[in-house]
Amino acid sequence: MSPVQLGEVLPEADLIHDRATLEAAITDMADTIRADYDGETAPLFITVMHGGMxxxxxxxxxxxxxxxxxxxxxxxxxRYRGNTSGARLAWLHRPATSMRGRRVLLADDILDEGHTLLAIRQWCEDQGAADIRVAVLAVKIHDRRVEGIEADYVGVEVPDRYVFGYGMDFQEQGRNLPAIYALKA
Structure with missing residues (x-):
């Protein structure tokens, strides 16, 4: 069976947040983060690849x-590697910059159940980070979040459906769409 192409699902997908909405949410988030880091030295800003880029x-x-x-x-x-459901966490690259005593700001595309972000946060703690904050573009609304992880900064909420675009993929496709879409329920 051949993989489903983005062009086959996008015409039927629901637009959840358009580009203007996402850009406004990021601007608002930046205002809040700036206020929280007022007077601080440059925090270590860590992007969670690929989706967070x-x-x-x-x-x-x-x-x-x-x-x-x-x-x-x-x-x-x-945990996904192109699939629509997660598996065991695979570390493909760890930061080279020392976190010891640093304020760390993690930037990721989505907080869903939180397994990946929790593991990343715990790894940063193990590296000696003094403070770790999590900024996500989207939070999926459901009651399956693992204990111990929340986002400090959230752009938008998305429904409990498979979402893609603006960093999030559909079978490794569509990360560069300038909006967030959801597959038909």
């Missing part, structure tokens, strides 16, 4: 416009 880039520019300098690094940890 579009959101993290927009957020970093918005923070820069507000005068907050950032030191950049990234990590790549995944």
């Amino acid at each position: 579009p959101f993290a880039a927009q957020l970093a520019f918005a923070l820069g416009e507000r005068g907050l300098d950032l030191e950049f690094d990234y990590l790549h940890a995944t």
